[in-house]
Amino acid sequence: MSFSSLVQDLTLRDSGAPRRRGDASVSTINDAASRTSHISRAMSYASTAATSVSISGDISSQLHAGYSHPLARSWQAERQLTKSMLIYPLFVSDQDDEEVLIPSLPGQYRRGVNKLIPYLEPLVQKGLRSVILFGVPLRPGTKDALGTSADDPQGPVIRSIQLLRQRFPHLYIVADVCLCEYTSHGHCGILRDDGSLNNQLSVDRISDVAVSYARAGAHCVAPSDMNDGRIRAIKLKLIEEGIVHNVTLMSYAAKFSGCLYGPFRDAAGSTPSFGDRRCYQLPPGGRGLARRAIIRDISEGADIIMVKPASQYLDVISDAKELGKDLPIAAYQVSGEFAMIHAAAKAGVFDLKAMAFESTEGILRAGATIIISYFTPEFMDWLSN
Ligand SMILES: NCc1[nH]cc(CCC(=O)O)c1CC(=O)O
Ligand SMILES: [Zn+2]
Numbered sequence: 001m002s003f004s005s006l007v008q009d010l011t012l013r014d015s016g017a018p019r020r021r022g023d024a025s026v027s028t029i030n031d032a033a034s035r036t037s038h039i040s041r042a043m044s045y046a047s048t049a050a051t052s053v054s055i056s057g058d059i060s061s062q063l064h065a066g067y068s069h070p071l072a073r074s075w076q077a078e079r080q081l082t083k084s085m086l087i088y089p090l091f092v093s094d095q096d097d098e099e100v101l102i103p104s105l106p107g108q109y110r111r112g113v114n115k116l117i118p119y120l121e122p123l124v125q126k127g128l129r130s131v132i133l134f135g136v137p138l139r140p141g142t143k144d145a146l147g148t149s150a151d152d153p154q155g156p157v158i159r160s161i162q163l164l165r166q167r168f169p170h171l172y173i174v175a176d177v178c179l180c181e182y183t184s185h186g187h188c189g190i191l192r193d194d195g196s197l198n199n200q201l202s203v204d205r206i207s208d209v210a211v212s213y214a215r216a217g218a219h220c221v222a223p224s225d226m227n228d229g230r231i232r233a234i235k236l237k238l239i240e241e242g243i244v245h246n247v248t249l250m251s252y253a254a255k256f257s258g259c260l261y262g263p264f265r266d267a268a269g270s271t272p273s274f275g276d277r278r279c280y281q282l283p284p285g286g287r288g289l290a291r292r293a294i295i296r297d298i299s300e301g302a303d304i305i306m307v308k309p310a311s312q313y314l315d316v317i318s319d320a321k322e323l324g325k326d327l328p329i330a331a332y333q334v335s336g337e338f339a340m341i342h343a344a345a346k347a348g349v350f351d352l353k354a355m356a357f358e359s360t361e362g363i364l365r366a367g368a369t370i371i372i373s374y375f376t377p378e379f380m381d382w383l384s385n
């Protein structure tokens with residue numbers, strides 16, 4: 001028997017099981033005894049062969065066997081994407097009856113409070129479990145240097161929280177906490193005269209806003225401002241208010257600066273009027289800095305650690321999983337990532353749904369247990385679980 005015919009004999013021998021021809025991955029030798037004898041024949045052959053290539057008893061080289069079936073393929077993943085892992089970002093404006101498409105964010109709208117319920121109704125029916133709210137004040141004169149309108153009881157976020165709690169008792173409501181949507185300068189805090197962030201004033205203000213959202217009924221508050229020490233400040237204030245026991249604190253712990261937030265800033269009208277966010281959001285190469293921020297926020301009392309953006313920072317997600325091995329890890333697939341996938345799909349580079357799944361699977365593999373995604377409504381249709 002020649003070397004090649006032995007290999008053929010090994011891999012394509014009829015075992016009685018149904019088998020597709022010409023597909024090397026469906027070599028099926030069902031019978032354990034016959035498998036053993038074939039392998040030992042291969043071993044003895046290989047050991048005497050002059051060209052002793054590596055089929056020599058190489059049981060460990062046989063990987064295809066583990067994923068020849070779709071179900072077995074799914075078993076290779078540590079975590080399967082489920083509907084309950086997804087949080088859907090919503091932009092709520094102060095124009096109660098408005099529903100306006102956001103041009104740079106395909107299929108996403110800015111909605112007034114009155115448009116929210118009818119839009120969410122079918123999604124909740126399909127299994128939507130959680131949303132994250134971003135307020136968008138459009139009325140002229142609403143913004144000022146202190147972001148005063150962020151916790152206006154008549155503002156879009158607080159009214160939406162109350163309405164959603166009432167209407168959808170099983171929907172988990174996350175409120176993004178930041179000032180950039182509400183400040184005249186568009187930065188994520190209160191500024192000194194020289195234009196830099198006044199950390200102490202910012203943290204005081206942001207923790208007040210977080211408490212207001214929590215009091216309104218948010219299940220979770222998520223500060224995205226990146227001021228130092230805001231996790232501790234919010235936690236302490238929630239304790240002081242006596243509501244700490246049922247308000248989750250999700251930290252945007254590793255939030256990187258860069259060009260992937262453009263469509264969001266269009267949607268939220270939160271582009272800084274001068275400068276950029278590089279003195280508070282992390283530098284893209286700063287893996288160590290991200291680890292320090294994650295460690296810090298865990299020690300300050302974060303209940304969930306978030307990494308953002310997602311696909312460009314899979315190593316950081318993996319670090320977060322390691323550093324926060326006892327915490328849920330969230331990843332935010334941000335507006336720019338979403339827009340890129342749409343643009344590439346439109347250009348015929350790949351199929352939209354296939355890439356939505358592939359990118360999400362990568363994020364889960366890196367260690368995320370929660371994904372904030374603009375694809376969430378699609379996933380309600382795409383996932384049957
Ligand atoms: N603090 C603002 C905020 N909260 C969430 C996002 C980004 C979300 C996205 O791009 O989808 C941003 C943008 C920014 O920091 O400029
Ligand atoms: Zn901000």
Ligand SMILES: [Zn+2]
Pocket residue numbers: 176177178224225
């Ligand atoms: Zn924010």
